[in-house]
Amino acid sequence: MNRARIVAAGLCALGATFAIPSRPVAQMRSLAIAVGSESADRLRDWDVRVDQLARGGDLQRRDEHEDTLMPSRRHERLAQLYHGVPVWGGDVARQSERGATVSIFGSLYDGIAIGTEPTLSPEDARDVISRLSGVDLGQSARLPELLILPLDGGGFALTYRDQAISERDASVYFIDAMDGRLRLKYNLFQNQSAVVTGTGVLGDTKKVSVRSQSGTYTADDQLRPPALFTYDMRGNLISALNALSGFTALTTANLATDPSTSWTDGPNVDAHAFAGYTYDFYFKKFGRRGLDNQNTRIIGMTHPVRGQDALSAPASILFTYYLNASYCPLCGSDRRGMMMYGEGLPSNVFLLVGSTRVFFKNFAGSLDVVAHELTHGVTAFSSNLIYLNESGALNEAFSDIMGASVEFFVRPSTANYVMGENLTTPVIPGFFTRSLQDPLTYGTPDHYSIRLTDAADNGGVHSNSMIAGHAFYLAIEGGTNRTSRLAVQGVGSANREQIEKIFYRAFTQLLTSNATFAQARAATIQAARDLYGAASAPERAVTQAWTAVGVN
Amino acid sequence: MRHVLLVALLAVPSAAQAQTAWTDHARVSINFGLEQPPSTTFAGTTTIAPVYLETATVNTSYGVSSGKSFDGGVLIRVAGGFGVGAAVSSFTKSQTAAVTGTIPHPFFFNTLRPISGTSSSLERSETAIHIQAGYVISSKRVDVAITGGPSFFNVSQDLVADATYTEAYPYDTTTFSATTISKATATKLGFNVGADIGVKLSKNVGVGGLVRFSRASVTFPLARTTSGVTTDVGGPQVAGGVRFFF
Numbered sequence: 021m022n023r024a025r026i027v028a029a030g031l032c033a034l035g036a037t038f039a040i041p042s043r044p045v046a047q048m049r050s051l052a053i054a055v056g057s058e059s060a061d062r063l064r065d066w067d068v069r070v071d072q073l074a075r076g077g078d079l080q081r082r083d084e085h086e087d088t089l090m091p092s093r094r095h096e097r098l099a100q101l102y103h104g105v106p107v108w109g110g111d112v113a114r115q116s117e118r119g120a121t122v123s124i125f126g127s128l129y130d131g132i133a134i135g136t137e138p139t140l141s142p143e144d145a146r147d148v149i150s151r152l153s154g155v156d157l158g159q160s161a162r163l164p165e166l167l168i169l170p171l172d173g174g175g176f177a178l179t180y181r182d183q184a185i186s187e188r189d190a191s192v193y194f195i196d197a198m199d200g201r202l203r204l205k206y207n208l209f210q211n212q213s214a215v216v217t218g219t220g221v222l223g224d225t226k227k228v229s230v231r232s233q234s235g236t237y238t239a240d241d242q243l244r245p246p247a248l249f250t251y252d253m254r255g256n257l258i259s260a261l262n263a264l265s266g267f268t269a270l271t272t273a274n275l276a277t278d279p280s281t282s283w284t285d286g287p288n289v290d291a292h293a294f295a296g297y298t299y300d301f302y303f304k305k306f307g308r309r310g311l312d313n314q315n316t317r318i319i320g321m322t323h324p325v326r327g328q329d330a331l332s333a334p335a336s337i338l339f340t341y342y343l344n345a346s347y348c349p350l351c352g353s354d355r356r357g358m359m360m361y362g363e364g365l366p367s368n369v370f371l372l373v374g375s376t377r378v379f380f381k382n383f384a385g386s387l388d389v390v391a392h393e394l395t396h397g398v399t400a401f402s403s404n405l406i407y408l409n410e411s412g413a414l415n416e417a418f419s420d421i422m423g424a425s426v427e428f429f430v431r432p433s434t435a436n437y438v439m440g441e442n443l444t445t446p447v448i449p450g451f452f453t454r455s456l457q458d459p460l461t462y463g464t465p466d467h468y469s470i471r472l473t474d475a476a477d478n479g480g481v482h483s484n485s486m487i488a489g490h491a492f493y494l495a496i497e498g499g500t501n502r503t504s505r506l507a508v509q510g511v512g513s514a515n516r517e518q519i520e521k522i523f524y525r526a527f528t529q530l531l532t533s534n535a536t537f538a539q540a541r542a543a544t545i546q547a548a549r550d551l552y553g554a555a556s557a558p559e560r561a562v563t564q565a566w567t568a569v570g571v572n
Numbered sequence: 573m574r575h576v577l578l579v580a581l582l583a584v585p586s587a588a589q590a591q592t593a594w595t596d597h598a599r600v601s602i603n604f605g606l607e608q609p610p611s612t613t614f615a616g617t618t619t620i621a622p623v624y625l626e627t628a629t630v631n632t633s634y635g636v637s638s639g640k641s642f643d644g645g646v647l648i649r650v651a652g653g654f655g656v657g658a659a660v661s662s663f664t665k666s667q668t669a670a671v672t673g674t675i676p677h678p679f680f681f682n683t684l685r686p687i688s689g690t691s692s693s694l695e696r697s698e699t700a701i702h703i704q705a706g707y708v709i710s711s712k713r714v715d716v717a718i719t720g721g722p723s724f725f726n727v728s729q730d731l732v733a734d735a736t737y738t739e740a741y742p743y744d745t746t747t748f749s750a751t752t753i754s755k756a757t758a759t760k761l762g763f764n765v766g767a768d769i770g771v772k773l774s775k776n777v778g779v780g781g782l783v784r785f786s787r788a789s790v791t792f793p794l795a796r797t798t799s800g801v802t803t804d805v806g807g808p809q810v811a812g813g814v815r816f817f818f
Contacts, residue, residue, distance in 0.1 A: 152750055154738065172733055172795040175755040199693055202750040205736055215624045215678050227625060227679055243678050245741055281625075296679065300742055 055124050067121040070112055073128075074098060079112060093117045100128055103136040105178070107168040108194075132168060132176050138197030142166075145180035145195045152193060152202060153184030169194050169203055179203050213242030216281040218289030221385025222442060228283060228293050237283075239276035239292045244299055246310045247317035250292040252276035252285070255326030255363075257341065263321065264360065269353035276322060287384040291320040291361050294390035301391070301422075301429045302398065305517065306524050311357065311397035318394070319352060320359040322384055327366040343452070345383040347396035357400060359393045364443075379445045380452075386442040391426035395419040402528040403535065410536045412481035413471075417488035417540075418527040424456055424489075425520050437493050438462075456493040459486035460502050466490045467503035468537060468570035487569050488540055494565040495519045495558070501568040508564040511557055518558040522547045541566040594655075594708040594715060596817045598648045601768055603782050605811025607641035607663045609696070610787055614803035616731060618796045626676035626684075630751075632669045632732040636696065636803070639665030643782060643811050645768075647706050647717055655717070659702040659764075661784075661809065668692045673735055675746050687737050689748030694730040698805050700786060702764040713772045715817075720765040723786045727805050728757045731794050754794060762788025762806055770815035778815040785809070 055063045073079040079098040087093035093115060100110030112126035140148075142163035149164065150157045164180035171177055179194040190212075194204040214232035219225055231240040239250035251274045253260040262268040276288035283289050295318055302308040309315045325333065325341045333342065340346075344362040351358040361384035370377040383389055396419050399405055405415035420439050427435040437456040441447050449455070450463030459466035464486040471487060472480030494501065496519045498510030511518050526543035535543070544566070548559035566572070613635055620628040645659025669691045677683035706719035733754035737746040766784030773779060786806035793800050 152736065171754045174757055174793065175728075177755070196753070201693065201753050202736060204752060217625055225681070227677075227681060229678060243741065243743070300679070304742055 063121060063124065066124045067114075070098065070114060070124060073100075077101060077104070087115075090117075093122065098126075102132045102168050105136045105166055105168050107132065107170070107176075108179075108181070109170060110168075129168075129170050129176070134168070134176050134178055135198075136166075136168075136178060138166060138178055138180070140180065140195070140197050140200055142180060144200065145197065146182060148195045148200050148202075149180075149182050149184055149193045152205075153191065155184040157182065157184060164195070166197060167194070171203070177203050214281070215243075216278070216283055218283040218293060219286060220290040220293070221286035221382050223286075226289065226293050228289055229296060230292070236277055236279045237281065238272065239288060240272075241292065241296055244296055246299065246315035248292075248295055248299065249317065250276045250288055250295065250320045250322060252288055252322050253324045255323050255329070257325050257337070260321060260324035260341070260360070263353075264348055264351045264358060266351065266353045266355060270319070285322075287322045287361060287363075287382040290382075290387075291322050291359075291384035291390065294384070294387050295320050295359070295394060297387065297430050298391040298394045298426050301426045305425075305429065305520060308398070308524075308528075311394065312401035316356055316401070318359075318397075319357070320361065320384070320390075322361050322382075323363060324360055325363050327363050330363070330365050330369050343380055343383075345386075345389050345393050347393040347400075349397065349400035357397050359390070359397075361390070361393075373448055373451055376446065376448065378448060378451065381443055381445070383443060386440055387430060388420075388423035388427045388439050388441075389443065392419040392423035392439065395422040398422070398528060403531040404533045405527075405531065405535060406533050407478055407481060409479035409481075410484070411534050412478045413484035414488055414527070414531070414535055414537070414540050416481045416485035417492075418523070420454060420456060420485055420489045421492045421520075421523055425516075428516060454482070454486055454489070456486065456489040457497070458502075459490050462486075465503075466501060466569060470503060487537065487571065491541075491562075491565040491569045491571065492519060492523055494568055495522075495561040498561070504568055504570060506564070506568040508568050509561060510565075511561045515558070518552060519561065521551055522558060522562055525551065537571045541571045592710055592712065594649055594653045594710040596649065596710075596715075598646055598655075598657075598818045599708070599715070599717065599770060600646045600816040600818070601644065601659075601770070601780060601782060601813060603641075603643040603780075603811030603813035605641050605643065605782065605809060605813075606638050607661070607698075607809040608638040608807045609636045609663075609698075610804040610807040612636055614801065616794065616797060616801035618733060618794065619798075620734060620796060624676045624678045626681065628673065628675045630671060630673040630732060630735045632671050632691070632751075634669045634694065634803070635667050637665065637667065639663055639696075641809055641811060643784075643809065643813075645702065645704070647704065647708070647719065647768075649708070653708045653710070655706050655708060657704045657706065657719070659704060659784075661698075661700050661702065661786075663698040663809075664695065666693050666695045669694055669732060671732055671735055671748070671751055675737060675739075678743050685739075685744065685746045687735060687746045687748045689735070689751070691732050691751040691753070694732070694753065695728075696730070697728045699726045700724065700762075700764075700806060702766075702784070702786060704764070704766075715770050715772075717768040717770075718766075719768065719784075721763070723762045723764040723788065723806065724759065725762055725786075725788045725790065725805050726757070726759045727790055727792075728755060729792055729801075729803075730754070731756050731792060731801055733794060733796070756792035756794055756801070758790040758792050760788040760790040760805070762786060764806070766809075770817070772815075772817060776817050778817065780813065780815040782809070782811045782813075784811075 084096040098112045100107040115122040145164040164182035169177045169179040178197040183192045218228040229241040229243040230237045241248035349357045364380040364382040370379045405411045439454045455462040464483040471484045494508040500507045525547035530543040548562045552558045616632045618630045641663045643661040647655045647657035649655040672688045674684040701724045703721045704719040706717045708717045732751045734752035736749040739746045764786035768782045770778045770780035791800040791802045
């Protein structure tokens with residue numbers, strides 16, 4: 021019911037007649053009353069009319085109280101009735117001073133000409149609401165209330181009103197008391213899910229699922245099954261560290277928020293939206309319910325540092341909280357993990373790579389990076405691959421594989437096998453980027469024989485990961501490994517999902533924490549047989565791919 | 573319906589073969605019959621905006637089939653065979669409408685999800701006042717009145733104002749749940765032409781039949797529509813009943 025329309029109609033109705041045959045008219049008339057002391061005659065007329073209606077039983081006093089700000093004044097509220105049945109939205113507020121009326125506001129409906137004896141019983145109406153809402157109201161001792169409902173298109177209906185509240189919806193229903201039809205439904209809670217428009221780090225526009233609360237919007241996804249929060253640390257590194265360490269719990273006040281429905285903080289928009297996309301990917305592709313498959317809460321943290329402090333930041337902070345994104349499996353006050361997205365660099369700050377100025381965007385703006393970090397959470401709750409040496413490389417590989425897969429899921433027309441290509445301008449192969457398609461060009465090994473074995477980077481986890489990542493690529497797309505020169509017959513991009521499922525199954529169900537590349541090969545081949553049968557095309561592709569990258 | 577109309581009109585020249593002057597002061601007819609609104613279907617589109625930041629639409633295709641009608645009228649002779657009068661007819665019918673629509677996706681732009689269902693017990697109620705000028709061809713036992721003039725229609729129609737649906741994660745589909753109904757009323761000026769045959773059983777009482785075509789195009793106001801919902805009302809009416817001659 022649109023209040024503005026009611027008022028507009030009411031003001032017209034004060035002087036309108038209905039005998040014009042050439043244009044449609046509505047049966048319903050609402051009288052909008054807004055008279056104060058500036059119009060003594062109208063106020064007197066309405067005062068008399070209100071008294072008459074009250075004496076006649078068409079208005080019923082439901083509240084009367086003193087004015088706490090102006091002690092000499094009193095206020096009364098009267099509700100409109102029609103043959104003893106309340107008229108929804110019909111009420112009057114009258115202010116008086118020492119018995120003299122000062123103002124009258126409200127809306128009254130006239131032209132009501134309907135029966136007030138319902139055909140349906142309140143129990144019948146309750147059953148209808150139960151059916152429509154999916155909420156069993158049979159346990160409720162309260163019965164629906166009989167009301168006259170002014171209709172949008174004109175006229176009135178005798179209705180039953182009741183509310184139905186479930187986990188995902190809370191609505192008020194008006195059921196026609198004569199035939200059981202739904203006449204009106206509206207949301208009950210002001211604290212509701214909402215979808216806002218967000219502009220991401222790259223300037224693209226997307227929908228963001230948030231919570232609407234008291235006129236503002238917070239990054240609390242109400243539409244997806246798990247609790248999914250994005251916290252904006254607003255550049256307060258101390259608070260960020262305390263939250264990551266679990267010393268302090270993040271609260272509603274820390275949530276990314278915006279008073280408007282058009283969000284412009286790109287990192288908050290992307291971190292929140294991309295976490296949702298990643299959850300969707302796992303659910304729709306594999307039926308997985310979040311990181312732990314039990315819909316544990318998902319937390320992302322943005323703006324852990326201030327962009328303007330980048331130039332003065334020590335290298336440890338620069339490469340941890342500016343030029344990095346990470347998943348911390350035991351972070352948070354409940355030790356169930358958090359994502360942290362690096363701030364990137366201000367637009368006037370760059371790194372010199374050789375003679376090239378490289379500019380960094382916020383790390384939350386890269387879909388494959390967000391999916392990569394969340395996949396570390398999936399790994400932490402499943403195989404829990406130790407982040408060291410071969411198992412660490414497999415941990416990284418699975419995050420890259422799923423990161424690329426999420427990109428193909430969300431943006432099939434523009435997706436690629438390069439990780440982090442949206443982080444820097446320009447893109448320099450191997451500098452904050454990796455390629456599952458062509459690892460060598462990006463400075464990482466594409467074959468087990470040339471894997472890194474030194475102690476740096478936990479045993480080369482971010483480099484050696486591409487051996488497994490490249491095997492994933494070859495199993496899908498096919499091709500020839502540059503080092504071994506062995507060719508692979510892939511399943512084709514149209515069958516991408518087969519290889520995705522194989523790697524998902526192997527890495528979340530079959531592998532254990534200290535897995536090796538050889539075990540990854542065996543596990544993926546087993547997964548291929550499980551899903552598609554021995555000697556199937558996917559099994560052949562996976563087997564050939566591992567052989568091509570030197571893992572036997 | 574067309575066959576009935578043809579037979580009735582063929583009766584006119586037959587009755588006129590032994591015509592005499594219309595001598596009654598007035599003739600009154602009371603009829604029950606059938607009426608078929610001229611539009612057997614009409615459509616309405618309601619836009620519900622915004623749903624997840626985009627516009628949802630609900631398209632309703634209303635069927636309008638024939639239904640019972642009641643008619644009563646009087647024609648008063650003013651000169652010779654000419655007369656003036658008025659008739660009141662009413663028509664009520666409950667119908668079912670097909671509802672289709674598109675609901676935006678909560679997570680993605682330009683990803684519309686279809687819904688479809690039906691909405692039943694949508695009542696159309698028409699009351700028309702037909703102002704008539706007529707000419708009566710009369711014989712000893714039979715008279716035929718040819719009439720025409722403006723008609724004032726008052727029509728009420730249950731319209732689908734909104735559709736409710738259920739959805740669940742991952743929100744790729746929606747399930748039609750119910751419709752929200754709004755009763756709209758409109759008045760409109762149209763026209764009527766018709767023929768009424770009366771067969772006298774006595775000096776003042778007889779039986780007869782009526783064939784009338786009336787029509788007007790009305791637009792019902794409905795929230796969230798660009799121009800309301802338009803349909804034709806009236807239509808061919810065939811009825812029979814008693815006649816009184818004064």
